Amino acid sequence: MKSPFPSRTKKSEAANGAIPDENGAADEVKVSRKEKLAGHKDLAVHHGKEGGIDTAGWVDSRTNATGIFTAMMSRHVPKGTNWFYTLGSATMFIFAMQAITGVFLSMYYTPSATQAYASITHMTNDVFLGEFVRGLHKWGSSLMIILIFLHMARTFFFGAYKYPRELNWVIGVVLLVLTMVMGLTGYLLPFDQRSFWATIVANNITASGPVVGPYLADFLRAGPDFSATTLSRFYALHMMVVPGLIGSLIGAHLFLVVKLGTTAPPWVKVARPKVARRTETVEAGVATADDTEVDVASASTSGAVAAQVEPEVTESPVDPATDEEAAPEDGEETPS
Amino acid sequence: MSDSKNKNLSAEEPPRTKLAEAQPRGYFEGESMTRRKVFTVASQALGGLAGAAVVLPAIGFALAPVFSRGQERWETVGKVADFNQETYRSVVFTEITGIGEVGKTTAYVRQGSEKYDEDPAEFIAISTRCAHLGCPVRFVQAAANFICPCHGGVYDFVGKRIGGPPVRPLDRFQTRIEAGEVQLGPRYSVTNQLKAVRVRDPGQFTGGIWEYLYPPRPTTFPPPSN
Numbered sequence: 001m002k003s004p005f006p007s008r009t010k011k012s013e014a015a016n017g018a019i020p021d022e023n024g025a026a027d028e029v030k031v032s033r034k035e036k037l038a039g040h041k042d043l044a045v046h047h048g049k050e051g052g053i054d055t056a057g058w059v060d061s062r063t064n065a066t067g068i069f070t071a072m073m074s075r076h077v078p079k080g081t082n083w084f085y086t087l088g089s090a091t092m093f094i095f096a097m098q099a100i101t102g103v104f105l106s107m108y109y110t111p112s113a114t115q116a117y118a119s120i121t122h123m124t125n126d127v128f129l130g131e132f133v134r135g136l137h138k139w140g141s142s143l144m145i146i147l148i149f150l151h152m153a154r155t156f157f158f159g160a161y162k163y164p165r166e167l168n169w170v171i172g173v174v175l176l177v178l179t180m181v182m183g184l185t186g187y188l189l190p191f192d193q194r195s196f197w198a199t200i201v202a203n204n205i206t207a208s209g210p211v212v213g214p215y216l217a218d219f220l221r222a223g224p225d226f227s228a229t230t231l232s233r234f235y236a237l238h239m240m241v242v243p244g245l246i247g248s249l250i251g252a253h254l255f256l257v258v259k260l261g262t263t264a265p266p267w268v269k270v271a272r273p274k275v276a277r278r279t280e281t282v283e284a285g286v287a288t289a290d291d292t293e294v295d296v297a298s299a300s301t302s303g304a305v306a307a308q309v310e311p312e313v314t315e316s317p318v319d320p321a322t323d324e325e326a327a328p329e330d331g332e333e334t335p336s
Numbered sequence: 337m338s339d340s341k342n343k344n345l346s347a348e349e350p351p352r353t354k355l356a357e358a359q360p361r362g363y364f365e366g367e368s369m370t371r372r373k374v375f376t377v378a379s380q381a382l383g384g385l386a387g388a389a390v391v392l393p394a395i396g397f398a399l400a401p402v403f404s405r406g407q408e409r410w411e412t413v414g415k416v417a418d419f420n421q422e423t424y425r426s427v428v429f430t431e432i433t434g435i436g437e438v439g440k441t442t443a444y445v446r447q448g449s450e451k452y453d454e455d456p457a458e459f460i461a462i463s464t465r466c467a468h469l470g471c472p473v474r475f476v477q478a479a480a481n482f483i484c485p486c487h488g489g490v491y492d493f494v495g496k497r498i499g500g501p502p503v504r505p506l507d508r509f510q511t512r513i514e515a516g517e518v519q520l521g522p523r524y525s526v527t528n529q530l531k532a533v534r535v536r537d538p539g540q541f542t543g544g545i546w547e548y549l550y551p552p553r554p555t556t557f558p559p560p561s562n
Contacts, residue, residue: 004441113434113435113436114435114436195471196438197471200469200470201469201470201471201472201486203537204469204470204537204538204539205469205535205539207538207539207540208537208538208539208540208550210549210550211549211550211551213550214536214537214540214550214551214553215402215553217537218401218402218553219398219399219401219402221401222401223401223404223406223555224405224406224535224556225431225432226432226435226438226551227432227434227435227439228432228434228435229401229437257423295402309443
């Protein structure tokens, strides 16, 4: 039987061109088994864990799950990390709660204009714990918006959106917008008077955007007016499209958090070791500075100063008879 | 990648076949692409085709309602004798089918009056959909005004805006008389001079440059000619 893990000896044999026959292989199996085990151990050590015989070890040696988990959960965080840093995780927890309760709510909900309201009242009043699960989903939606804004405020006031984390800020803003889309599309689903008219108003606000607004509103409503398709369209957006987008963007958001690390609060002064000082040249070659942040600041200011001190020289001299920017025409006297 | 590196490599390795060594490496005579490049491009193109075959129909499926117009519907709302020139009478009728009570809407109907340059043989049907954000307006008999409960929009007797945030007069419905009964048809919007235009959503101005900033949509019916 061929081993799925070719040992080094076998490799070298293959390189030499020696192909052992069945009898010959029997002798070599004893030798190569040791090597094979050593290879296993190498593999396990490489992944940061001794190769276990148990299922968890078997999976881990193939996926490096422990390594990934360690990299995510026991990474270094700066001094001064405090409770404000948990707001992002709190938002993600609420999203998970919304996803779970939402899936279970969909077991009782009927996305039809004639039956939606009845199914909502049924699940709220008759189903065991229905009021509680629907309540979690309803209040969780408001809580998620609140937590997102608190998380955003923390990021803003701690300066955590700056280089190199701008992309994560952008992803965060997209997540905020998508969460609001969730709020908008979910609001219609109970299909009572309030949710119906709120959706009418929201659609009309969408439609009042110039040029594209009318078409966008038609897309949302699936037609010129609120119709039977509108509710199922909102339901599909609320159930499938937007949660999928949010989930994948949360993945990207987390990846960047793990990759880039978190920032210290602004009141924690980091002592920079002298060895780590970097010298960077600005694009225009105007200034050099030791510190990156100082670098950026001086680059922008010196650029602005240079623009003021040395204004660009225009091609033609001033001619009071013509426009300021227009070049003197042919045949006209140019002042010498 | 670089030519010098390839040349160095080919100089060190003895040629494995009798074929002439391709210059640069990987290219044979008359070829403008390496085989690797050809297969890369071909497999990516095939993948793109397969993706487009799935995504494009899905997008078309989702966007189709933006381009299709529904069936024109006419609803009987009462006899000709039920309406007069002096005041409005509210009628409830189904505007959208298939969604039960939600598809019903209210209109205020009266006979045309010379006082407002209208043909007495025609009927005027004013929609209750506020031109601000779509709340339902109410005709207040004492003031002879339409008043919106949401944000305080006020319209005069013929539906022109006289106060509050609305951006244009109230919408109207096309009317016709069939066998002595008044029927209401598709909705249309009007400009501030009460000229009929294609229906716009609430919040959209009508007339002048606004006809281009809020273009008429393919889903709407042409306005009555007058």
